[in-house]
Amino acid sequence: MSWKFWQKNNDGKPKKKKSKSREWVDAIVFAVIAATIIRVFFIEAYTIPTGSMERSLLIGDFLFVSKVNYGARIPMTPIAFPFAHHTMPYTTSTKAYWDGVQWKYHRLPGLQDIKRNDVVVFNYPQGDTVAVEAQNRDYYQLVRNSSWKEINSSYTIIYRPVDKRENYIKRCIGISGDIISMKDGLVSVNGKPEKLKNTGQFSYAVTFKSAEVNFGIFEEMGFKLSGDYPDITPLAEGSYKFNGTEPMMNEVKKLDFVSSVKELSSAAADRESDVFPFDPKRNWNVDNFGPVQIPKKGWTVQLDSNTMPLYERCIRIYEGNKLEKSGAGWLVNGQPASSYTFKMDYYWMMGDNRHNSLDSRYWGFVPEDHIVGKALFIWMSYDTDGTFFGKIRWNRLLRGIN
Template identity: 70%
Template sequence: MNYKFWQKKTDAPKKKKTKAREWVDAIVFAVVAATIIRVFFIEAYTIPSGSMERSLLIGDFLFVSKVNYGARIPMTPIAFPFAHHTMPLTTSTKAYWDGVQWKYHRLPGLSDIKRNDVVVFNFPEGDTVAVENQADSYYNMVRNSSREMVRSQYTIIDRPVDKRENYIKRCIGIAGDVISVKDGVVSVNGKIEPLKNTGMMPYRIEFKTLDINMSVIEDLGLKTGEMQQYGPNTYLTNASPEIVEKLKALDFVKSVTLSPNPLTERETGIFPHDPKRVWNLDNLGPIKIPAKGWTVQIDSNNMPIYYRAIRTYEGNKVEKKGNDWYINDKLATSYTFKMNYYWMMGDNRHNSADSRYWGFVPEDHIVGKALFIWMSFDSDASFLHKIRWSRLFSGIH
């Protein structure tokens, strides 16, 4: 008889897990580990549009670092694993529950955002109604985009910040910089910022003859099907500085000249959507980018530029009564910003919805820094050439 029945037997055989339990434990561990890596360290993204050509191409698959700028603590913590804002195989079923929302916090990073960094961020916008009303003008501005795509991209304001669409652009200006664009050339703090050698701008090409060898043009990287003809031997197309130099060397090319949009009248849809500012895609500014701790004077000239940042991004109640502005029901003659902001532009300057249309990107929208391309597919190529081997594991600059 065992008189010490209350003591646990140390030699009792352990209960063996079933195969099903082992699989469940393994899957749960993998999901948790992958989620931690995705949220705090590194995440994969794909390039869906040509707004960053030729720096990044449609079909490029990237790794984006969350560590460089500091990982952003999830603002919408309850969400389906590995889904962004909609459930897999659906178009409208939410993959998150916004009943719990956390304030913006970011872990310490390796560095601050620098000019010319290629950055992934959540799409910044203001009011759903305002964006719906502007969707038609955006449709006219953003080349090679369908009306349905523009509306789906811009009408996302009811989503939490971290569940909005992911965009990737080049950071042209950081907090405190003064940005201006003249004839398509960007200046930062009064100094011209040359377009990256892979960036694209519109150029007018005049040929010496009507007998044009288009295969040679395509070999340089231009898409002849997208070239706009302006005469028997004159075409308009987007090209990089590198391609332009090669074009000029061809014996049947007479001239290649930059062809930005002339500033003849105000272009609808250009930030800050102020009818008093006669700005367009290639001519705007100067605009000072808000910095944390910077105080701006509130007047009729500044408010069109900073209204959305003060109200939407920094969460203040902003009203105009007569000629006076009220912030949180108090008469305001100045405002001190709580966050840093950035100015983002696509390298393919005439095929990019960027800060020229929707203004500043707040720091709480920043996702991470694009590091390198791990895979690249060309959907237009033949079967044996689908993979762009030369782009695999290449850095992003």
């Protein structure tokens, strides 16, 4: 193809015919450019690698995520290898981008604002990726209580720009300005209880009347009995832990050999210091926390010992201010400050698989510059644990996400 089609050939000489190889090169270059524009500004494909959104989204679901709904984010790291995220294909450490050029955060106008209960893809807000498991709680303690020098001596830190950090997908439970709290696993938004969606799942303790139980019944109900993440695991003699949706567990309750079904709380399993805001003064855990207000652009918060554990990271890391303790007060960019006005909107994200999700309960608020897009629909779903003819989940193809 001609890249100078607007120029006329006035020399009277016949145009030289392109070779087959040149035509192929031109076609490939055009296809890469067109696909990159579509991927960056319109729509992109993602896959679900973990079970944090079950049963709304399953491991092996392939999604299309819209960049248009919330407005496409202008690439913050513009020089990168096409179709790669942060590492080159078939490698684990070779960078697929050059961070020598960094652009400030800008976003094109979108079709809508982020709404409560939207399923959103965003960049991991905890920041730097550690070479150990992200869920490692010793790392959270180290980040909170140690200097960066101590952290670097204990862990391998991979520094990445915001738009090159890992992509996460969660449900937006609260938007900027909302007040979030949770009691015994039930979330409240602005004082109104919000039940878990029917497609989300919770943990339950199920006790049987007899040791003779045909577990095949539960498989027919939709429970997964095998694989890396089975839905039913032993708790004690005659008692099992079930991971399931509320409608599924209502069916379990109806079985004549079931003695009791009770929701399981994580209060005993999670130390208060494991969850956001890593503040020993707050007795918070993954099922009981808050209330906490989500920062909103233009909202002013007073800086004191009560608010700083909640908003220090937003002020220092996400909004790029130099924050220092000075006597009984604080210095923001070298100036005494008793309050701070936020520059961005923030969101509270949680997984639908409430007891198996690393989300805002651990790392707090998600800033607007980390938002990638809105999950639209599932175009393919592949079950690695399925039989030969059942690996494709045909009933999930082209299913909308809500």
